[in-house]
Amino acid sequence: MTDQPLAGRTIIDLTTALAGPYATLLLAGLGATVIKVENPATGGETARNNAPYVGKQGLSLQRRDPDDMSVSMLVRGRNKLSVTLNLKDPLARPVFADLVRDADAVVENYSPGVTERLGIDYATVREINPRIVYTSISGFGSQGGRGSGKAMDSIVQALSGVMMTAGEPGDDPVRFGLPVGDLMAPLFAVIGTLSALMQADHTGEGQHVDVSMLGALTSLVACEPFEALDAVGIPQRTGSMVPRLAPFGILPAADGHVALCAPTDAFAHGTLRAIGRPELIDDDRFASRDQRVRHADELHEVIRAWCAGRPVAEVVEVLTEHGVPAAEVREPREAVRDPLVRDREEVVPIAHPRYGTATELTATGMPIRFSAAKAGFDRPAPALGEHNDHVYRERLGYSERQIAELSTHSVI
Known part of the structure; x- marks a missing residue:
């Protein structure tokens, strides 16, 4: 052609x-x-x-x-x-x-x-x-x-x-x-x-x-600030969750896993509303991005507990309704058939x-x-x-x- x-x-x-x-x-x-x-x-x-x-x-x-x-x-x-x-x-x-x-x-x-x-x-x-x-x-x-x-x-x-x-x-x-x-x-x-x-x-x-x-x-690899993270004491290997972007990571649900990406104030507040915890928006631990990073483990545990008893479809639907970037984690065979x-x-x-x-x-x-x-x-x-x-x-x-x-x- x-x-x-x-x-x-x-x-x-x-x-x-x-x-x-x-x-x-x-x-x-x-x-x-x-x-x-x-x-x-x-x-x-x-x-x-x-x-x-x-x-x-x-x-x-x-x-x-x-x-x-x-x-x-x-x-x-x-x-x-x-x-x-x-x-x-x-x-x-x-x-x-x-x-x-x-x-x-x-x-x-x-x-x-x-x-x-x-x-x-x-x-x-x-x-x-x-x-x-x-x-x-x-x-x-x-x-x-x-x-x-x-x-x-x-x-x-x-x-x-x-x-x-x-x-x-x-x-x-x-x-x-x-x-x-x-x-x-x-x-x-x-x-x-x-x-x-x-x-x-x-x-x-x-x-x-x-x-x-x-x-x-x-x-x-050099596009990510791994050297700087190491210098300030933030782990370079964080497993399924990423504390420096909290809330951010892969969360287990009742029948699978969900990817959550909510590092900004708007997304983080939407997440807290979605899980029925709007009062935490004004909590000093979670009110700002820096504070959420400081208390990432606590924040992620709250969200993890909410996700654990719900099916993936419900978790994604509720988070999406509140404007939060979220998606199911798919197997390759399923993903290539989208x-x-x-x-x-x-x-x-x-x-x-x-x-x-x-x-x-x-x-x-x-x-x-x-x-x-x-x-x-x-x-x-x-x-x-x-x-x-x-x-x-x-x-x-x-x-x-x-x-x-x-x-x-x-x-x-």
Whole structure:
């Protein structure tokens, strides 16, 4: 479609796993032509071998049929073109050069030093195409360091400090259920790529965009004043309640849990009215924000006692009637089926390329709405090398003989 924000842009995708493929997924959802380069010698993208799988027999923990495709790949591969190219083979160098010659950007998430060894690093690519934007996503930055420079999400969570921001004081570290390191870095990578593309449009010169998973996540940790809180004696780990914003936190109800966010005077007073304790509004312990923080445990205990004997729906309804921000705590399976996010296509059904929509499964959509452009995913994930002919013959102009020779030598 030509009415997408990145229509006409071409991205060469050298990424694997999650952080890199999520970045290129977003670029594809914004309309860029994303050409995913996969190594035929290793079976392509590592996510192709992540259980569970979907095929003609439905969902399974093991691949039962050649057409079965990993749910991970079904999610991350949408709207991408797949070509096979063994970048370790010297015969692949001129093919890679042809791919990047007219491209707008390259996105890679190799460990530092690998692209230089393969001859596909920014310096090499820049010689071929000075306008290219070359985006690197790595654990600790393209300069390397910190051991091997390799990183997994849990390693990044551990080093960023984020594991010590959740849980009760004295608890063991808490790993976030979402792979937040793997998911935050690609967001910054997309911002950096788009910014560099805009600059290249003005200057005619591309550049290297360097994003580290550790830096991305630690920068978010630094958005909260944990150092200052520690200095004044406020616990950095507060469990389900947040005393410095009282009343604020997760409260148990009779049949579930409720999230309450009432740090302002108006919200706090609304909460006290909702629980039938309006006289506490003028209580010196709760009259001002600073006093509520000082007496947070007492305030939270009063609210907790009111919530405990009531169903979640009633608690949320009463708090909402009094203008207090509150919501039920949902399971992920329930949350992704919310009609609101479904209607806005922020969450969408997964489609298998051969067997159609797997209605029981959902995937991330494009959580950006435009008033004068389209964004989203309208093509399923490709099979390994599905677009070799389209890219090599139609886009690059290779002859049938050239393609056959590359295939014979296992380059593609």
